Amino acid sequence: MTEAPRLDRQVCFALYSASRAATAVYRPVLEDLGLTYPQYLVMLVLWESEPRGVKELGDELGLDSGTLSPLLKRLEAMGLVERRRSGEDERRVVVHLTPTGRALSTRAGAIPQRLADAAGLSGEELEQLRTTLERLTQALHRAH
Structure with missing residues (x-):
């Protein structure tokens, strides 16, 4: 018998959750802008x-x-x-x-650092994550 899919094991849900969390970190700074x-x-x-x-x-x-x-x-x-x-x-x-x-670009300059600080990841880890997500996006665009 095949096991039913679990929410906590879905890459799509992890991406969705991470996107919402990142946007929430940006929200106060963007509201100021x-x-x-x-x-x-x-x-x-x-x-x-x-x-x-x-x-x-x-x-x-x-x-x-x-x-x-x-x-x-x-x-x-x-x-x-x-x-x-x-x-x-x-x-x-x-x-x-x-x-x-x-x-406005000058005032927005600190926004990426705010996400990095909130994420608690090193610059190298964030770059690796971005690269992986870009590869995933490209592959998924090719798949449909």
């Missing part, structure tokens, strides 16, 4: 390199336009980004940081 976690992810991508096309942002974050558009609209209303039509291709919308959005 006036950002939600998804908005923070958009800003991270733009702080790395901007301007970015809306499609490019969606591809990098794994978000469809129905999810990304309201995020960008809210960030624009907050004065952190501007959406503009591309000069080369009028069909393409490009997202630029405003000076306020750019300045």
Whole structure:
């Protein structure tokens, strides 16, 4: 007889729980910045390199336009980004940081360390975990 699956042995539940716990650690800092976690992810991508096309942002974050558009609209209303039509291709919308959005990166700089401190893992352990999770994500994307 096959044993019934147990919740405490499911990788999917461990990932779900870890994600929720990490987001909870970020929440107070993000609230101070006036950002939600998804908005923070958009800003991270733009702080790395901007301007970015809306499609490019969606591809990098794994978000469809129905999810990304309201995020960008809210960030624009907050004065952190501007959406503009591309000069080369009028069909393409490009997202630029405003000076306020750019300045916010300084205040957000300590956020990754906060997670590291809360996790109690060394930098090497966190890097190994991130690498493993990226490999898992890539494999699962290929599987479907």
